[in-house]
Amino acid sequence: MSRSPPAADSCQQGCIRMTLENADLWKSFHSTGTEMIITKHGRRMFPLCSVSLSGLQPFANYVIMMDMVPADSFKYKWKKEQWEIVGKAEPQPPCRIYMHPDSPATGNHWMKQSLSFLKVKLTNNTLDQRGHIILHSMHRYYPRFHVIQADSPYTVCWDPVQTFSFPETTFTAVTAYQNPMITKLKIDHNPFAKAFREGGTHSPSKRSNRSPPAKRTAMDVKALCNSPPGLQRMPSTSQSAQIEKNHASTQQSLKEVHFPAWGLEQDPSEGLHTEPLELHEYDYSCEEQMVPASVAYQPYRSVEYTRFPPASNDTDGAHSLGHPSHPPLTTAEHSTQQHGYHHQVNTAGWTQYPLFSYSCW
DNA sequence: TCCTCTAACACTTTTGAATCGC
């Protein structure tokens, strides 16, 4: 297998920096409680995942990938204008990884301009054959970005992997918008939503004679949007208080962590992290970002990676990935991988694994 | 009855091929 020229030294590897673009927009959504529509046929993300990179070796090749990680191990429902926990999360669907269409490319290329993950699509169809990222509705996730030095997507060695995530990108996957404030934000910022901008309900003419609307009317939206700023529509139960407590405790023990603990067994009741991820003033770059990995999520992934080999026969040229199986972690590894701003990973034990992009689907 | 999900809808934006002018 071909590798890039002599890998960067550890210092250089550690100097890779990722910055979230449109962070203000993400922050706006996050303060309201970001929701992402997922559909059977796949829906794009909005806000868009867009990041910029620095600190790469200019002439070394890199593969950039993104996947979705459960933010916690709960299932939610929208009740009385806020999200409530209704139980434990369902087993995770097959893991899919999106590889940036430019991959592989040189560090120069990646650093020249921001990377957009425009074509990522989210679906709730666990039988999806198009390679979209599969999520469960009413569950919370956050995107995670991987920077891997490799000459070819077919020869990724996963050694080392730099992983980045951003607290404000956490979202709830939904099949229909629950929070009207999110709808308004999307309509205000997403050009495709303009079709529905007029008239609040944006009722198509054919529907004008239909019977009463409207789970939610324009008036509802307006009223809600006028509600006091800072109204946090996040989990409001006593559980969330515990969650916050857990979150605070995890922040204290932040350190460099290992790659997701696929194969890790852990008591789901332990070390759970979830929203609200407090958004204080901070620099929107990886070095200060933190989205602790969800521990309870990982055992499922381990199973799926084993069960779902990389798709190689997608009918439309699309490809998706499963993850390589990961060797069981030691107790020490276990204890360090629950949290982290930025994960630098040494996955030397992994098998070499071909990667395929489905970015052109 | 409540909740979640799906499909159809009207509309906008994006994309890409075709055409034109220099």
Add this chain to the structure above:
DNA sequence: AGCGATTCAAAAGTGTTAGAGG
């Protein structure tokens, strides 16, 4: 002939909504 600008139709994508189904 080659290139860039413009035009236009098709495709893609959007949130809303009613209704189905659990």
